[in-house]
Amino acid sequence: xxxxxxxxxxxxxxxxxxxxxxxxxxxxxxxxxxxxxxxxxxxxxxxxxxxxxxxxxxxxxxxxxxxxxxxxxxxxxxxxxxxxxxxxxxxxxxxxxxxxxxxxxxxxxxxxxxxxxxxxxxxxxxxxxxxxxxxxxxxxxxxxxxxxxxxxxxxxxxxxxxxxxxxxxxxxxxxxxxxxxxxxxxxxxxxxxxxxxxxxxxxxxxxxxxxxxxxxxxxxxxxxxxxxxxxxxxxxxxxxxxxxxxxxxxxxxxxxxxxxxxxxxxxxxxxxxxxxxxxxxxxxxxxxxxxxxxxxxxxxxxxxxxxxxxxxxxxxxxxxxxxxxxxxxxxxxxxxxxxxxxxxxxxxxxxxxxxxxxxxxxxx
Numbered sequence: 001x002x003x004x005x006x007x008x009x010x011x012x013x014x015x016x017x018x019x020x021x022x023x024x025x026x027x028x029x030x031x032x033x034x035x036x037x038x039x040x041x042x043x044x045x046x047x048x049x050x051x052x053x054x055x056x057x058x059x060x061x062x063x064x065x066x067x068x069x070x071x072x073x074x075x076x077x078x079x080x081x082x083x084x085x086x087x088x089x090x091x092x093x094x095x096x097x098x099x100x101x102x103x104x105x106x107x108x109x110x111x112x113x114x115x116x117x118x119x120x121x122x123x124x125x126x127x128x129x130x131x132x133x134x135x136x137x138x139x140x141x142x143x144x145x146x147x148x149x150x151x152x153x154x155x156x157x158x159x160x161x162x163x164x165x166x167x168x169x170x171x172x173x174x175x176x177x178x179x180x181x182x183x184x185x186x187x188x189x190x191x192x193x194x195x196x197x198x199x200x201x202x203x204x205x206x207x208x209x210x211x212x213x214x215x216x217x218x219x220x221x222x223x224x225x226x227x228x229x230x231x232x233x234x235x236x237x238x239x240x241x242x243x244x245x246x247x248x249x250x251x252x253x254x255x256x257x258x259x260x261x262x263x264x265x266x267x268x269x270x271x272x273x274x275x276x277x278x279x280x281x282x283x284x285x286x287x288x289x290x291x292x293x294x295x296x297x298x299x300x301x302x303x304x305x306x307x308x309x310x311x312x313x314x315x316x317x318x319x320x321x322x323x324x325x326x327x328x329x330x331x332x333x334x335x336x337x338x339x340x341x342x343x344x345x346x347x348x349x350x351x352x353x354x355x356x357x358x359x360x361x362x363x364x
Contacts, residue, residue: 017052018049018050018051018052018117018118019048019049019050019055020048020049021043021048022036022039022040022043022048022073023036025039025048025050025072025073026039028050028055029060030050030055030058030060030068030072031072031073035075038075039073039075041075041078042073042074042075042077042078043073045077045078046073046077046119046121046126046127046130046288047116047119047126047129047130047131048073048119049071049116049117049118049119049130050071050072050118051117051118051197051198053196053197053198053199053200053229053231053232054067054071054118054196054197054227056229057226057227057229058072064255066223066224066226066255066256066257066262067224067226067227069121069253069255069256070120070121070122070223070224070253070256071118071119071120071121072121073121074121074291076288076290076291077121077287077288077289078288079288079290080287080288080290081290083285083323084285084286084287084288084289084290085285085286085287086127086128086286086287087127088124088284088285088286088321088323089124089284089321089322089323089325090103090323090324090325090326091103091109091125091325092325093324093325094325096147097140097143097144097147098136098140098143098144099111099112099136099140099141099144100144100147100148102147102151102154103325103327104327105153106153106154106155106156107154107155107156107157107158108147108148108151108154108156108157108158109157109158109159109160110144110148110157110158110159110160110179111136111159111160111161111162112135112136112141112144112159112161112162112164112167112175113134113135113136113161113162113163113164113166113167114128114129114130114131114134114135114161114162115129115130115134115135115161115162115163115166116129116130116161116162116163116166116193117163117166117193117194117197117198117201118193118197118198120193120221120251121289121292122251122253122283122286122289122292123286124284124286124321125161125162125286126286126287126288126289127286127287129161129162134162141175145178145179145182148179148182148185149182152184153184154182154184154185155184155185155186155187156185156186156187156188156189157179157185157187157188157189158189158190158191159175159179159188159189159190159191160190160191161191163191163192163193163194164190164191164192165190165192165194165201165202165206166194166198166201169203169205169206169208169209170205170209172206172209172210173208173209176188176209176210176211176212176216177212179214180212180213180214185214186214186215187214187215187216187217188212188214188215188216188217189216189217189218189219190210190216190217190218190219191218191219191221191249192218192219192220192221193220193221193222194235195218195220195232195235195236195239196220196221196222196227196228196232199231199232199234199235200231200235202235202238202239207238207239207242207244210239210242210244211242211243215245216244217244217245217246217247218239218244218245218246218247219246219247219248219249219278220236220246220247220248220249220275221248221249221250221251222248222249222250222266222270222275223250223251223253223256223257223266224256224257224262224266225262225265225266225268225269228269228270228273233273236273236274236275237273237274240274245276246274246275246276247275247276247277247278248270248275248276248277248278248279248316249278249279249281250263250266250277250279250280250281250316251280251281251283252280252281252282252283252294252298252299252302252318253283253292253294254291254292254293254294255292256292258294258298258299258302260301260302260305260306261305263280263302263305263306264305264306264309264310264314267306267310267314267315267316268310268314270314271311271313271314276313277313277314277315277316278316278317279316279317279318279319279328280299280302280303280316280317280318280319281319281320281321282294282296282299282318282319282320282321282331284321284323285323296320296331299318299331300318300331300332300333301333302318303318303332303333304333304344307333307344308343308344308345309344317330317332318330318331318332319331336351339351
């Protein structure tokens with residue numbers, strides 16, 4: 001670049017530092033200067049963070065950029081609609097000790113930390129993450145592990161947050177080892193955005209921390225195909241090479257991935273990067289998230305688009321987490337109607353078929 005050429009807007013931000021203040025978002029070109037006071041008000045209520053990796057992926061020339069929409073604060077977050085609340089999926093009613101949610105008989109959630117590398121503007125724990133007291137103490141970790149050890153029905157522990165991969169590698173290693181030492185725990189599943197938002201964290205120390213005789217799975221939160229940039233793809237390759245099975249979680253978001261073609265591209269990109277699509281979540285009723293919410297019928301239309309057009313490997317389960325703590329249920333489209341079954345192109349066929357009906361071609 002010659003001295004006469006203007007410096008790119010991205011270069012105004014320190015690429016090694018996460019943006020956390022409204023003024024930094026303005027300097028980086030993510031927020032218009034006249035929106036500073038509005039964004040300050042949002043940041044006073046909900047945590048803000050945009051990593052250098054994500055900053056590099058955001059198209060500053062696009063006012064509706066789907067990545068910016070997910071991570072850059074919006075004044076509409078201060079507007080709560082009826083039904084929205086700080087605990088939209090009912091974690092509290094199923095929390096026997098701090099940091100543990102035991103909603104289903106055979107698995108528990110463990111939240112050792114409520115800090116994240118980035119803060120999604122639609123997060124269902126947005127009222128809790130990023131605070132000053134967002135990590136369990138050693139005594140609270142011990143109490144949580146004791147609870148899990150005393151419940152032999154617990155087969156799987158889902159380590160979530162926050163983001164467990166922001167823990168120091170040594171602490172993460174101790175936690176995985178402690179869970180692995182509980183005889184009845186067969187599976188440890190971690191939920192993380194780190195491979196997408198801060199892929200350099202997937203280093204040898206973290207990969208070593210995830211090594212266990214027990215099955216350790218990683219669920220990666222990814223909502224748009226552009227999130228899988230070169231650094232994220234490399235991080236996923238490192239995880240796969242280390243023997244960590246990868247699945248994905250995606251949230252259905254208006255203006256981000258509610259276009260069927262975008263969702264198809266995302267599911268293909270995930271599978272091509274060794275990540276099995278697991279859940280497509282209908283957006284939870286967290287406060288100030290109404291501008292992201294679609295209808296369930298719109299989500300079902302997206303799922304109908306996927307059926308038959310992409311491999312079975314690319315099919316997530318579309319789920320709704322019932323408010324009040326009643327758990328997840330699949331809410332995808334229904335193809336069986338009384339004596340008829342509908343194919344992926346919308347044609348209906350009797351089932352069982354009448355004698356003499358010629359079989360049609362099936363997809364893989």
